[in-house]
Amino acid sequence: MKIQHNISLKPYNTFGIDVKATQFVEITSLDDLKTFLNTEKDFFILGGGSNILLTNTIDKPVIHINTKGIAIVKQTNRHVFVKAQAGENWHAFVRWCIAHNFGGVENLSLIPGNVGTTPIQNIGAYGVEVKDTIYEVEALEISTLSTLTFTNEDCAFGYRNSIFKNEAKGKYIITGVTFKLTKEHHQLNSSYGAIQSELDTQHCKNPTIADISKAVIAIRQRKLPNPEEIGNSGSFFKNPVITSTRFEMFIKKYPEAPHYIVSNDAVKIPAGWLVEQCGFKGKRFGDAGVHKNQALVLVNYGDATGEEIVALSEKIQQAVKKKFGIQLETEVNII
DSSP: OEEEEEEEOGGGSTTOOOOEEEEEEEEOSHHHHHHHHHHOOSOEEESSSOSEEOOSOBOSOEEEEOOOOEEEEEEOSSEEEEEEETTSBHHHHHHHHHHTTOBSOGGGTTOOSBGGGHHHHTOEETTEEGGGTEEEEEEEETTTTEEEEEETTTTTOBTTBOGGGTTTTTTEEEEEEEEEEESSSOOOOOOSTTHHHHHHHTTOSSOOHHHHHHHHHHHHHHHSOOTTTSEEEEEOBOOOEEEHHHHHHHHHHOTTOOOEEEETTEEEOOHHHHHHHTTOTTOEETTEEEOSSOTTEEEEOSSOOHHHHHHHHHHHHHHHHHHHSOOOOBSSEEO
16 A cells, blocks of 8 residues: 555546646555544545546545456356456556456457446447456455345446446445356457447457457547547547437427437437537637537546546536437536
């Protein structure tokens, strides 16, 4: 365990917002975590810093989970169960799985953040959500310092949602995640978005999980800015889901709108399209802006404050609400 005081959190959040932590505690083991929690009960947990927007100095201790380790727990003829510690970088974990020919997470390539935060948000991309592969989640109960195991069902996963964002929020710290992955006969998901056309461009007729990952990475690199070059947190807004009845009225007015059927009574509208139609794509307001290639991504061009990013997001929400009657919800956690 390493403790520092009054340090900038700019290197620890992908938006690159320069706010300070009065106390910064790096946790590298479960014992470290338990030792710290024995004396401290009021703190802020920081993982990979990929899904947060910091707006103020954090006066309480900031716990940075930096535990490492990937291990095969068990195997069957078709499946392998792999446990990764919470501090493992998510994309590095995806690469590890692909190198071992373990399928299931390839569509989630290049998503920033750490393994421990993926169940909280139920990250997803290109037709796949992390809940599709999570077998169980290990977490430390803050009040008792006991380690508990949540099954996939226990996690109550929803669209960009889980029990850890609701009734279990603030009660547990995720320490590890076990994934159920395929060893052979992988079920490839290449029909969502531009994956198939990317595979065609690469003249790939019989794709492997590595090919799917390569295609996803190519698409993401074209559409999304690298946080190391331009501060951002990926998708800033959730894709809104509306009722089929409401969609019928919407599509009559906007027949060109892209959409995805979620269920018999629910249709998802891409938030990026809504934002773009309101004229925000590529717009810059000081050092806060909307990315030129993907209107769903808000960016920090250098010295934007968290408050300036928030102000821009609220301006976008108001414009989308006025034009389409749809309220956009933030996917990023604003602190």
